[in-house]
Amino acid sequence: MSYKLFASHHIKGLIDQGEHQQLDFKFCISDSRKIARSLVAFSNTDGGKLLIGVKDNGSIAGVRSDEEYYMVEGAAELYSKPPVKFEVQEWNIEGKTVLEVTVSKSEKKPHYAQEENGKWMVYIRVDDQNLLANNVLLKVWRRQKSKKGVYVRYTNIEKLLFEYLKQSNTITFGRFCKIAGITRSRAENILVNMILLDIIDIEFTENGTYYRIKENQKTSEKDSNKRNKR
Numbered sequence: 646m647s648y649k650l651f652a653s654h655h656i657k658g659l660i661d662q663g664e665h666q667q668l669d670f671k672f673c674i675s676d677s678r679k680i681a682r683s684l685v686a687f688s689n690t691d692g693g694k695l696l697i698g699v700k701d702n703g704s705i706a707g708v709r710s711d712e713e714y715y716m717v718e719g720a721a722e723l724y725s726k727p728p729v730k731f732e733v734q735e736w737n738i739e740g741k742t743v744l745e746v747t748v749s750k751s752e753k754k755p756h757y758a759q760e761e762n763g764k765w766m767v768y769i770r771v772d773d774q775n776l777l778a779n780n781v782l783l784k785v786w787r788r789q790k791s792k793k794g795v796y797v798r799y800t801n802i803e804k805l806l807f808e809y810l811k812q813s814n815t816i817t818f819g820r821f822c823k824i825a826g827i828t829r830s831r832a833e834n835i836l837v838n839m840i841l842l843d844i845i846d847i848e849f850t851e852n853g854t855y856y857r858i859k860e861n862q863k864t865s866e867k868d869s870n871k872r873n874k875r
Contacts, residue, residue, distance in 0.1 A: 707741025
Protein backbone atom coordinates (compact mmCIF):
# COMPACT_ATOMS: atom_id res chain seq x y z
CA MET A 646 0.00 0.00 0.00
CA SER A 647 1.38 3.42 -0.95
CA TYR A 648 2.05 6.10 1.68
CA LYS A 649 -0.72 8.32 0.33
CA LEU A 650 -3.29 5.54 0.41
CA PHE A 651 -2.22 4.40 3.91
CA ALA A 652 -2.29 7.98 5.25
CA SER A 653 -5.75 8.55 3.81
CA HIS A 654 -7.15 5.28 5.21
CA HIS A 655 -5.55 5.85 8.62
CA ILE A 656 -6.75 9.42 9.17
CA LYS A 657 -10.19 8.92 7.64
CA GLY A 658 -10.57 5.79 9.75
CA LEU A 659 -9.95 7.87 12.88
CA ILE A 660 -12.27 10.64 11.70
CA ASP A 661 -15.05 8.13 11.07
CA GLN A 662 -14.96 7.24 14.77
CA GLY A 663 -15.99 10.77 15.67
CA GLU A 664 -14.76 12.54 18.78
CA HIS A 665 -14.81 10.34 21.88
CA GLN A 666 -12.93 9.76 25.13
CA GLN A 667 -9.66 9.03 23.35
CA LEU A 668 -10.02 11.20 20.26
CA ASP A 669 -10.34 14.96 19.83
CA PHE A 670 -10.43 17.10 16.67
CA LYS A 671 -8.85 20.56 16.49
CA PHE A 672 -9.37 22.79 13.46
CA CYS A 673 -6.42 24.95 14.48
CA ILE A 674 -4.42 25.98 17.53
CA SER A 675 -4.74 29.58 18.60
CA ASP A 676 -4.01 29.11 22.31
CA SER A 677 -1.50 26.64 23.78
CA ARG A 678 -3.29 26.76 27.13
CA LYS A 679 -6.48 25.32 25.63
CA ILE A 680 -4.51 22.50 24.00
CA ALA A 681 -2.85 21.85 27.37
CA ARG A 682 -6.28 20.98 28.78
CA SER A 683 -6.72 18.21 26.20
CA LEU A 684 -3.19 16.87 26.69
CA VAL A 685 -3.60 16.86 30.46
CA ALA A 686 -7.08 15.30 30.26
CA PHE A 687 -5.79 12.45 28.08
CA SER A 688 -2.80 11.91 30.39
CA ASN A 689 -5.00 11.80 33.48
CA THR A 690 -7.50 9.36 31.96
CA ASP A 691 -6.86 6.69 29.32
CA GLY A 692 -4.56 8.47 26.89
CA GLY A 693 -5.73 9.58 23.46
CA LYS A 694 -5.12 11.37 20.19
CA LEU A 695 -5.52 14.91 18.93
CA LEU A 696 -6.07 15.37 15.21
CA ILE A 697 -4.99 18.91 14.37
CA GLY A 698 -6.25 20.30 11.09
CA VAL A 699 -9.61 18.53 11.36
CA LYS A 700 -12.87 20.40 11.96
CA ASP A 701 -15.49 19.31 14.50
CA ASN A 702 -17.64 17.93 11.67
CA GLY A 703 -14.74 15.72 10.54
CA SER A 704 -13.78 17.63 7.40
CA ILE A 705 -10.05 18.00 6.78
CA ALA A 706 -8.86 21.61 6.73
CA GLY A 707 -5.13 21.03 7.27
CA VAL A 708 -2.80 22.91 9.59
CA ARG A 709 -1.82 26.44 8.68
CA SER A 710 1.91 26.31 9.40
CA ASP A 711 4.72 24.62 11.35
CA GLU A 712 3.78 26.93 14.19
CA GLU A 713 1.01 24.49 15.13
CA TYR A 714 3.56 21.88 16.22
CA TYR A 715 5.45 24.36 18.39
CA MET A 716 2.20 25.40 20.05
CA VAL A 717 1.54 21.76 20.96
CA GLU A 718 5.08 21.54 22.31
CA GLY A 719 4.50 24.69 24.35
CA ALA A 720 1.21 23.30 25.68
CA ALA A 721 2.91 20.08 26.77
CA GLU A 722 6.02 21.61 28.31
CA LEU A 723 5.12 25.14 29.45
CA TYR A 724 1.43 24.93 30.30
CA SER A 725 1.28 21.37 31.67
CA LYS A 726 2.69 20.37 35.05
CA PRO A 727 4.38 17.95 35.13
CA PRO A 728 5.08 18.13 31.38
CA VAL A 729 3.05 15.78 29.19
CA LYS A 730 4.91 13.37 26.92
CA PHE A 731 3.55 13.14 23.38
CA GLU A 732 4.39 11.89 19.91
CA VAL A 733 3.51 13.57 16.62
CA GLN A 734 2.97 12.04 13.20
CA GLU A 735 2.51 14.33 10.22
CA TRP A 736 0.16 13.10 7.47
CA ASN A 737 -0.43 14.57 4.04
CA ILE A 738 -4.04 14.07 2.93
CA GLU A 739 -5.11 15.44 -0.44
CA GLY A 740 -2.52 18.18 -0.26
CA LYS A 741 -3.41 19.12 3.33
CA THR A 742 -1.33 18.39 6.44
CA VAL A 743 -2.89 16.77 9.49
CA LEU A 744 -0.98 16.37 12.74
CA GLU A 745 -1.73 13.25 14.78
CA VAL A 746 -0.70 13.93 18.38
CA THR A 747 -0.64 10.81 20.57
CA VAL A 748 -0.66 11.02 24.38
CA SER A 749 -0.28 7.96 26.62
CA LYS A 750 -2.01 7.38 29.93
CA SER A 751 0.36 8.77 32.56
CA GLU A 752 1.79 7.09 35.62
CA LYS A 753 2.59 10.54 37.04
CA LYS A 754 -0.95 11.87 37.34
CA PRO A 755 -2.30 14.26 38.25
CA HIS A 756 -1.11 16.54 35.46
CA TYR A 757 -2.21 20.18 35.75
CA ALA A 758 -3.00 22.67 32.96
CA GLN A 759 -2.41 26.38 33.48
CA GLU A 760 -5.44 28.62 32.99
CA GLU A 761 -5.44 32.15 31.58
CA ASN A 762 -5.57 33.51 35.14
CA GLY A 763 -2.40 31.59 36.05
CA LYS A 764 -4.13 28.91 38.15
CA TRP A 765 -3.22 25.26 37.64
CA MET A 766 -6.23 22.96 37.21
CA VAL A 767 -6.64 19.20 36.76
CA TYR A 768 -8.70 17.93 33.83
CA ILE A 769 -9.95 14.46 32.96
CA ARG A 770 -11.45 13.14 29.74
CA VAL A 771 -15.10 12.04 29.84
CA ASP A 772 -16.64 11.00 26.53
CA ASP A 773 -15.69 13.86 24.17
CA GLN A 774 -15.20 16.51 26.85
CA ASN A 775 -12.44 17.76 29.13
CA LEU A 776 -13.89 18.15 32.62
CA LEU A 777 -12.39 19.47 35.84
CA ALA A 778 -11.45 16.85 38.42
CA ASN A 779 -12.50 17.43 42.05
CA ASN A 780 -10.79 17.04 45.41
CA VAL A 781 -12.23 13.56 45.95
CA LEU A 782 -10.58 12.19 42.81
CA LEU A 783 -7.31 13.97 43.60
CA LYS A 784 -7.30 12.40 47.06
CA VAL A 785 -8.03 8.97 45.55
CA TRP A 786 -4.99 9.33 43.28
CA ARG A 787 -2.78 10.42 46.20
CA ARG A 788 -3.90 7.51 48.35
CA GLN A 789 -3.33 5.06 45.48
CA LYS A 790 0.24 6.35 45.16
CA SER A 791 0.88 6.01 48.89
CA LYS A 792 -0.30 2.36 48.78
CA LYS A 793 -1.49 2.62 52.37
CA GLY A 794 -4.26 0.34 53.57
CA VAL A 795 -7.85 1.53 53.86
CA TYR A 796 -9.56 1.43 57.23
CA VAL A 797 -13.29 2.20 57.35
CA ARG A 798 -15.60 2.41 60.33
CA TYR A 799 -19.20 1.59 59.41
CA THR A 800 -20.98 4.32 61.34
CA ASN A 801 -24.47 5.78 61.04
CA ILE A 802 -23.10 8.17 58.40
CA GLU A 803 -21.96 5.37 56.10
CA LYS A 804 -25.27 3.60 56.72
CA LEU A 805 -27.15 6.79 55.85
CA LEU A 806 -25.16 7.14 52.62
CA PHE A 807 -25.91 3.59 51.47
CA GLU A 808 -29.59 3.84 52.35
CA TYR A 809 -29.85 7.05 50.35
CA LEU A 810 -28.08 5.52 47.35
CA LYS A 811 -30.33 2.46 47.41
CA GLN A 812 -33.35 4.75 47.11
CA SER A 813 -32.04 7.54 44.88
CA ASN A 814 -29.26 5.72 42.97
CA THR A 815 -26.93 8.76 42.95
CA ILE A 816 -25.89 11.54 45.30
CA THR A 817 -23.92 14.75 44.86
CA PHE A 818 -21.16 15.81 47.21
CA GLY A 819 -23.17 18.77 48.49
CA ARG A 820 -26.22 16.61 49.13
CA PHE A 821 -24.14 14.10 51.09
CA CYS A 822 -22.72 16.84 53.32
CA LYS A 823 -26.21 18.22 53.93
CA ILE A 824 -28.07 15.02 54.80
CA ALA A 825 -25.19 13.70 56.92
CA GLY A 826 -24.54 17.04 58.63
CA ILE A 827 -20.76 16.66 58.30
CA THR A 828 -17.87 18.83 57.14
CA ARG A 829 -16.62 18.78 53.56
CA SER A 830 -13.35 17.27 54.70
CA ARG A 831 -15.02 14.34 56.46
CA ALA A 832 -17.36 13.76 53.51
CA GLU A 833 -14.38 13.69 51.14
CA ASN A 834 -12.53 11.15 53.28
CA ILE A 835 -15.56 8.84 53.49
CA LEU A 836 -16.11 8.93 49.72
CA VAL A 837 -12.39 8.44 49.04
CA ASN A 838 -12.32 5.34 51.25
CA MET A 839 -15.41 3.90 49.57
CA ILE A 840 -13.95 4.48 46.11
CA LEU A 841 -10.64 2.88 47.10
CA LEU A 842 -12.52 -0.13 48.44
CA ASP A 843 -14.31 -0.43 45.09
CA ILE A 844 -17.69 0.06 46.75
CA ILE A 845 -18.67 3.43 45.26
CA ASP A 846 -18.14 4.87 41.79
CA ILE A 847 -17.54 8.52 40.95
CA GLU A 848 -19.22 9.80 37.77
CA PHE A 849 -18.25 13.08 36.11
CA THR A 850 -20.72 14.77 33.75
CA GLU A 851 -21.00 18.25 32.26
CA ASN A 852 -23.90 18.86 34.67
CA GLY A 853 -22.08 17.81 37.82
CA THR A 854 -20.35 15.00 39.69
CA TYR A 855 -22.28 12.08 41.14
CA TYR A 856 -21.57 9.10 43.37
CA ARG A 857 -23.31 5.73 43.11
CA ILE A 858 -22.97 2.20 44.48
CA LYS A 859 -20.70 0.24 42.17
CA GLU A 860 -22.40 -2.35 39.97
CA ASN A 861 -20.41 -5.27 41.39
CA GLN A 862 -21.66 -4.34 44.87
CA LYS A 863 -25.27 -4.34 43.68
CA THR A 864 -24.78 -7.76 42.11
CA SER A 865 -23.16 -9.12 45.28
CA GLU A 866 -26.04 -7.78 47.37
CA LYS A 867 -28.65 -9.36 45.05
CA ASP A 868 -26.85 -12.71 45.20
CA SER A 869 -26.70 -12.49 48.99
CA ASN A 870 -30.43 -11.73 49.19
CA LYS A 871 -31.20 -14.74 46.96
CA ARG A 872 -29.15 -17.02 49.19
CA ASN A 873 -30.87 -15.69 52.29
CA LYS A 874 -34.30 -16.45 50.80
CA ARG A 875 -33.47 -20.10 50.19
